[in-house]
Amino acid sequence: QVQLVESGGGLVQAGGSLRLSCAASGRTFSSAAKGWFRQAPGKEREFVAAINWSGSSSYTADSVKGRFTISRDNAKNTVYLQMNNLKPEDTAVYYCVAVFSGKYYSDNAWGSWGQGTQVTVSS
DSSP states (O other): OOEEEEEOOEEEETTOOEEEEEEEESTTGGGSOEEEEEEOTTSOOEEEEEEOTTSSOEEEOTTTTTTEEEEEEGGGTEEEEEEOSOOGGGOEEEEEEEEEOSOTTOGGGEEEEOOOEEEEEEO
């Protein structure tokens, strides 16, 4: 079992940047793929990004491609989401996820979820 705790959310103006962190505990961290989803009010959860266990491969949703970057540091048991050029439509609760089986862009494929961190982008 992997426990996940997100941090780094907050309020930022459009065009600004934030870096989310996800600290993980549990024996499977270094061997597990990790990802980020988000959910805006009144909308379904949306895939944002995923990264494989070594960090050699990553996947990013088209809506954030070129602006968001996922990375991980297995020595620190942490996965990051660097968010640049933020837009008001990026406002959402961002969730860190781990341990998937199936399609990485499907929320049903991920077994472990953090509690979420709020990101609010003002125009």
